[in-house]
Amino acid sequence: MPSESSKPIPHVEELLVPVSPERGYADYLAKLAEFLPHSISQFGLVLTTAAELRQTPGKQIRSKDPNQSEETASLTGLLCPRPPPHYLSIEMPITTAAEAGSVKTLIDVTISGHAVTFFPRCEEDLMKAAIDEAAKIEQLDASKAADSATETNAACYLKKATADPVIVAHNQNVRILLSSIVEYLGELRAGGGRENSQHEMFYCVNDVWMPALRSLGNLTKGTRAVKFVMTEKKLLENEAAVVQDCERIEREEGLVLGPMEERDIQQMINVNAVPYSEHYGRHIIKTSQCFRSKSGEMVAWAGSHEDFSVAALHVLPAYRKMGLGRLVLMRLALAHMRLARSILDTLGADAKSISSETLMAHADCIDDNHPTMVFMERCGWTRVGIHNWIGLLTSSAN
Structure with a gap:
């Protein structure tokens, strides 16, 4: 049986399902809303995509509000000749650990003209596990540990990520998906659908997924932000x-x-x-x-x-x-x-x-x-x- 690393990487089309522009994004956002503010950057990129679709020939979506102010109308002028795709991943089954066999990883992805953002919906639960672990180590109550948002929580998460079978499996699924996305971006660039750059920019990546990104190649210095x-x-x-x-x-x-x-x-x-x-x-x-x-x-x-x-x-x-x-x-x-x-x-x-x-x-x-x-x-x-x-x-x- 081939090792995990030797298996061919599935194509994006096998892993991701596009969110239909014809249906709009509101129904999708309604489902995603329960995860906010954890997915807040993802939410912003969905709105960006929708704004661009409004301005794209053949995809005109006009406001139902006849009293839309001039200021609001001017904010929607985000012309994009090729609207960025917004995706919802299929429920990637975890198969790397028998005791985690019933757990699935659901990941939301936006690929814009300049950047990619991804939000695994298991993120909050995994961070809570890290916060609880931080509370034990630092002998702090969980709310204080969560509020501090320090390196401790990420360090505790990474410690658990090497031992907990569910977390290990989620990380593996994220790595598979990211590998597929990077290959797909290369295809877009080669086909002239993306500007020729030396790197792919990822927006608002939670600390817990940085090891998955590092496993794909060299990272730029980047910016870490609260x-x-x-x-x-x-x-x-x-x-x-x-x-x-x-x-x-x-x-x-x-x-x-x-x-x-x-x-x-x-x-x-x-x-x-x-x-x-x-x-x-x-x-x-x-x-x-x-x-x-x-x-x-x-x-x-x-x-x-x-x-x-x-x-x-x-x-x-x-x-x-x-x-x-x-x-x-x-x-x-x-x-x-x-x-x-x-x-x-x-x-x-x-x-x-x-x-x-x-x-x-x-x-x-x-x-x-x-x-x-x-x-x-x-x-x-x-x-x-x-x-x-x-x-x-x-x-x-x-």
């Missing part, structure tokens, strides 16, 4: 106060809120902790908010990543302690929620089952940026875990 979320319900509760504060800032300080522009890209890149290309900077400003002085200088700003997480939040030193960071953050998050609802309203009745307490704005903060983490929590955002943005070097890099 995920923060805020519910639509909480954002709407604060909206009136945020609008009033923006009006006061304009009246008293002469600072006007509006979108970022092409001329702002280099300024944003120059001060950002993570280096962005000018090309990606153009994407970030598509959905953005900033305050400008009377002279037109951008003094506080925030934009959006591909997965609709908040990007590049910054306030110039001379303008701090005025509340500008909180205001651009909240106004941008509200814009994300309006866009999400606008898209969902066009894509199926099941969108109504995604409650205001489940739909969430999200943001990532580099894991050593403690001042920003404190700022996010003061603004009312909740910390939900650590994820990695990582590149996987492939053979095409040679």
Whole structure:
């Protein structure tokens, strides 16, 4: 019998089932919602896909809302000549351990023009096992261990991953799927359906799956970030106060809120902790908010990543302690929620089952940026875990 490593890798089409654009994404999101916020980045990429489908010839999906605001309409201009596929994996049966024979791995995957994200639905249960183990080792209660979101939890998970047959089997299934995805991306690139790059970028990978990625090849340095979320319900509760504060800032300080522009890209890149290309900077400003002085200088700003997480939040030193960071953050998050609802309203009745307490704005903060983490929590955002943005070097890099 051939060893696991010598078996041929199944093709993506054998492992993944596309989520039908014709049916829309709302019914799928309704099913995925019970796993939020654990799959929040995946959720954002589904919305990105839906927005792109709206703008693609032959796939026009128009809003049912005749009163759609000009601001919301402008946020949907995400033209993509080849819409990214969104997939739901088949239930991959675990066969590597007899005692785990009834367990199955269900994985959600989005392949966009620039990146891949995947969410194994067993993730929460496996992390809970690690947290419980961390609580025993550190003699802490489970809630404190979970809140700390430290290296300890990932280390305990990895320890269990080498001994627990169920976790071992889930990891094996994830490796098989990722191997298939990497081969599929190579096919897309070779066929001209994907830009020629030296690596494949993976968004928001939970710490627990990093060994599976490492097993496929060399990883770039990447970015490790803490995920923060805020519910639509909480954002709407604060909206009136945020609008009033923006009006006061304009009246008293002469600072006007509006979108970022092409001329702002280099300024944003120059001060950002993570280096962005000018090309990606153009994407970030598509959905953005900033305050400008009377002279037109951008003094506080925030934009959006591909997965609709908040990007590049910054306030110039001379303008701090005025509340500008909180205001651009909240106004941008509200814009994300309006866009999400606008898209969902066009894509199926099941969108109504995604409650205001489940739909969430999200943001990532580099894991050593403690001042920003404190700022996010003061603004009312909740910390939900650590994820990695990582590149996987492939053979095409040679």
